[in-house]
Amino acid sequence: xxNSVFRFGCAAAFSALCLPGQAQTPPPANPLIxxxxxxRTRRLMPLSTLPAFDWQRIKNAxxxxxxxxxxxxxxxxxxxxLSTFPSADTIGVxxxxxxxxxxxxxQMKIRVGWINEIxxxxxxKSDFVQRNYKRAIDFGLMNLDFSQAVNLKWNPxxxxxxxxxxxxxxxxxxxxxxxxxxxxxxEIDPAKDAKAIQDWLYLWHVLGYGMGEDERxxxxxxxxxxxxxxxxxxxxxxxxxxxxxxxxxxxxRNEMTFLYRVYGKGIPIDDPTKLEIxxxxxxxxxxxxxxxxxxGLGNDxxxxxxxxxxxxx
Numbered sequence: 001x002x003n004s005v006f007r008f009g010c011a012a013a014f015s016a017l018c019l020p021g022q023a024q025t026p027p028p029a030n031p032l033i034x035x036x037x038x039x040r041t042r043r044l045m046p047l048s049t050l051p052a053f054d055w056q057r058i059k060n061a062x063x064x065x066x067x068x069x070x071x072x073x074x075x076x077x078x079x080x081x082l083s084t085f086p087s088a089d090t091i092g093v094x095x096x097x098x099x100x101x102x103x104x105x106x107q108m109k110i111r112v113g114w115i116n117e118i119x120x121x122x123x124x125k126s127d128f129v130q131r132n133y134k135r136a137i138d139f140g141l142m143n144l145d146f147s148q149a150v151n152l153k154w155n156p157x158x159x160x161x162x163x164x165x166x167x168x169x170x171x172x173x174x175x176x177x178x179x180x181x182x183x184x185x186x187e188i189d190p191a192k193d194a195k196a197i198q199d200w201l202y203l204w205h206v207l208g209y210g211m212g213e214d215e216r217x218x219x220x221x222x223x224x225x226x227x228x229x230x231x232x233x234x235x236x237x238x239x240x241x242x243x244x245x246x247x248x249x250x251x252x253r254n255e256m257t258f259l260y261r262v263y264g265k266g267i268p269i270d271d272p273t274k275l276e277i278x279x280x281x282x283x284x285x286x287x288x289x290x291x292x293x294x295x296g297l298g299n300d301x302x303x304x305x306x307x308x309x310x311x312x313x
Contacts, residue, residue: 036231104258201222204218
């Protein structure tokens, strides 16, 4: 992506990503951009050595998660995975591996189960260390093993599979998308809930450290998270003149089928129920500016999903 196009994309998108009530500031300076570009050639480095952390803030974050359980769970189940599909460095890996195309339900159950274990509130500090943090390390190791196993003819001087830039988008989809969505729906207030938001992002800072993301890119605060997420979208999402990968349609159909099965608990559901699920999914997509177009759904994700569900390629 040419630097001029990248800078334009950052400036245009940043105002959309700012939390309501936040002042709009220019895109971040070059050091952050340079860091994101550097880590595109680096694989994850999961760290079993636990960093020093504030247990009270970790507890606060899990209390925040329980308070907003439904909203956070829905976002992690839907918009989180979907936000990674249009990623330039993710879609190629998913298609090369092919498991999410031919065995989506099983693969998603594994991933959802993993995140649920990480998100399960620990009763005490030792529980967090031995269960939540350990599962975060395991999640990083799984992605590292995957990156080394997939066979792609990429220039390693430009990018490697499941590089730290691409995984950073995954991490911020977990950490930032719930905040962005709950702010848009007025479930939380950026000013009144500033400390709770800060503690939530702190949790993902610690978990992201274990997963193996570059420490310079871990969530710090709401302003920094919005900036990093903006830059990741500018670097990884298709540009206005880029074509959406055709195979993305199959992944989106698989996601809808997966949600139908989750809602129906394996029992077939009727069309009105499917419509309601698609509406909820479209709403989740709409809370992330630019995601609908990046997924090839146009300006109206509800119509895009309905058309996709009713057509056969």
